[in-house]
Amino acid sequence: MLNWFKKTTLLCAASSASIAIGATTPTTSNYDSQALFAPLSLPNSVNAMRSGAGKPGPLFWQNQVDYSLKASIDTEQDILSSKETITYTNNSPDDLTLLWVQLDQNMYRKDSRSSIASQWRSSNFTDGYQFDKVTVIINNKHYDADFLIDDTRMRIDLKNPLAAQGGKLQLQIDYSYKVPGTWGGRTAVTPSKNGKIFEIAQWFPRMAVYDDLHGWNNNPYISSEFYLEYGTIDYTVNVPKDYWVVGSGELINPEEVLTKTEQKRLAKAKKSEETVYIRNKADINNPDSRPKDDQRLSWHFKMDNTRDVAFAASPAFIIDGAKINLPEGKTALAMSAYPVEGIGSTKWDRSTEYVKANIEHFSTWYPYPYPAAINLGGHGAGMEYPGIVFDGMQDKDDLLFWITAHELGHNWFPMIVGSDERRHAFMDEGFNTFIDVYASDAFNDGEFAPKRDGEYAPKGGNPVDEILSVLADNEAPTLMAPAEATDEKYRHSVAYFKSALGLVLLREEILGPERFDPAFKEYISTWAYKHPSPSDFFRFMESAAGEDLSWWWRGWYLNNWQLDMAITGVEAIDDKHGKGTKVSFKSNQKLVMPATLRVQYSDNTHEDIRIPVETWMRTGTPSVVLPVTKTIKRASLDPEHKLPDADRSNNTIDL
Template identity: 75%
Template structure:
């Protein structure tokens, strides 16, 4: 049980979603049981690839992408030069005459679609990616492929189609691009008192996903999030000798890039539940905090079972770390990197404590799988990548905890469970905000709980009522609406807030934790490193939890329906069926939910009854007869105010 809702007030980036059901613009439509409880055809049919139980079927397949990368940063011109070898494995049943590659840096071009279509206006631009050729290597031979660049996509035309069911080739691409300034948002070069901070993401051309639902997922990158294939990424970053690099995955060569003292401190941190400084603030800028005093250093990282990597580089980093204890008996490393001006007892000094605590809590759903989790204090875009998150060096107190926890929660959605966040935003932001809610309750005995959404919370009101204005808004999109088609005024309230509240209500009011928690954990484990659709999730939860939830998916997800239940009559009955107390209910909105009915008796005692959703399946004015013969003084529906009821004035009746 929790106080509601701790949705993030610092909206992270949104996600795209395929429009599979248009919202019905009848937010005040009367209740119709035939509409709510009708059989539901989910957007994606069950097949041999995706089963009726919401699991990967006998014929499930997924392509694989492995990357070998080398990035060199020219810190004077803020330019990244990259060398890339993509190994692409086609496990699909289709031969592929062309391949599609994502070029996300092209979003910063003046002529990009995003520059015209996004609500976020830019006044500064780059030229995007620069490269001359794409080399294809297959079966021991190589050739220069023809390619076409269109906005943030590149089509590579193959001399011969890549064979189905295991065909493999390599793409070799050399490229460069200008790293944007802080106006770049998620990836930027940021000034600090002790030097530049390079936050490098979306930095290499990445293969688009080819799947059984859409074929090539090659929509232009407008600024929403990502949909990527899994594999192993091995990457090296070359920077000036005085720079420190933190990044996704495991640092392979600490002996080459750390001093002996720093190596010893790192080993100590790996065994410590308390934060250990690997590079202190008073050591920043000192030559003896680096293993060499001239030239460059190559920082080598490797990450397995990942869809992406990101990194940050700066001469200004304070570095600290601590051990993460995982429920499977393994450990990982919590690490923070930030400039000295971010330090402080209520600031970034506590970052690693936040990383450790939240990762350990989130791991109850599924153990954190990677060797490190890094929190980077820089520009402050509030953005997540596998193994590293980018947060703000000026964040502090509760905001630093909340934003760190939220971004780290994305390790599970969509970094482990690889849903298509370009199309289905609620499976990314909503699912993450859901687990984030409970992390805020758990951390340090609720030090930063409850996490509230100050933008939507009625002053002095019950937190669950924060969603009422959204449900009543006929222009509000559904959870299934495309991210690019979701206006900024609704992005947070629908994608994050409603998406999370839907799962909280499912867990606490519809299924109960005893059924929800095992099903949700099994869903994560089943779809780890795979690509589930909303239909897969809906089917999985129904099958694993043992409940037909078509009415809930229809009302909360496919539509934006309101809830308004009430009581119209309470009376004693004595007929041939026996004695009892009848309670007549009413619904004035299209959606209903199971609810608690509390009777207060004349002797001052109370008794609770659970009204199941099936009570509403035949009529909007059901009468339930309770085995009660005591005199009733009053009746209240949803007495603890757990449901988003639009009008609570009819929830109680006094006799």
């Protein structure tokens, strides 16, 4: 990435006089200081659940969901069957007369809302979930619940309300579904040279979130993102014995599903700084490389403090791993699983190296909490789940590094910090892209830096300029627009890039790393495994970093305002306050930012002076008087091109 932030100091010198000059600027301006700096009312108000400091309040609550799943895959018919037990704890202050359950696999039905409305619609379909009944267990009593399936939602009517503040019940659901082919995208069965690759995600009925902001969050799923509760998920996957399974969480029974050789290799990988092969190319299609007893094996995994799990299964996998070094001497396992199609010195041979380095880097923000981090080379959906990500078996070079880093970064946003990514994609994709930027800088002395996403920033371009067309587009959505209401034309440029750039600008140009970094780290720690809203984030950063940022939230997040700051004049003055140089500015657009003013002198020296945002609080045509009397030959605003200024032609005056 570009060197986004360089510390500047106010250097004052006194010598010879300067001369006055004017610059041509537009005669009209869209700037209104009273609008930009007006008191800001955030979307969610302060109350006992969420404090004015952006933290969980004294009455904050969150419901908990634990899952037990016993799944089996018919690898001939591509059908997954499972027995599910959901343990639901109602910590809310409300008695619940009904429950809502998400049925993501129903999006693949021909009559689903997704099939009709989604921009990603397909001509292939399944019948979605198949099940006959739902059993409710409460106070050791069982009954068959009345339920209604509507698209990707199931409403379960309870005979008696589930008590507030700790009421608990269980739901038992037996179900099956046809695994989509490669057209399934995020969950699919994909052919490879040595067998099918099952990428299994969004595979079990999951409880909708009931929270203090919206009650039940039960909108139909149309292939966008997720909002899920936290808990423990214990699951087993039964597959033919020649299949390997990699999944979210910790493998509980390696002695039952791995050979002695594989167990030794796995143990070695957990302690190795270098990549160790656990299952190599020679093991594929070799019967001696798998346990010799049963025809099918059940792989048992468990994951705590998680909102979801996913897994992949195939006889075609090469498996390798290495140790991840975490803060306070803790470790985790970096692992990659991919078919022979991924072999190559610039391809998946380096995947575990990328996993290890990125998890270690991201852990400087908040320690990685899970026992393993897995990169799966399969269909290539580029999709994230807790502890495992799905990428493409043909990915290579910088693309493989960037997509690995990006998908793994989602373990922090939204897997650890559980924002509502269905409503607020910028808190998911944007926050994650932000930490990607620095991960690219950190890896192997910047081997793949700067972080670039080809959709918005071709190599060689300045990232801050790539956002200019979006800011100038009257039809572009704001960062607060719901993810599912954002046209694909703007999805990447707004939710990913504008959001990430907003944090880079906040860190590098508005607050500085010394204030931003501790605040952002504390935000992650405070909201780990909880559900913050945008209002919580805005309040938290202001309180922790010590800055009123209302103008920034208003212009960059709540609106799509442009920035165009100009220098209109440089004039020598001599009045009762003394001699100096007056520099005059003008804002032609609605947004302003703190900026660096570089004054270059006739003796070929220069100094950088920070012009704070408060300069613009009363007027759109401010002037600042500098205690400078040396001869000036040039004055430049934002000389290092750090800001997304719409018109840089008015940023410089040559004398």
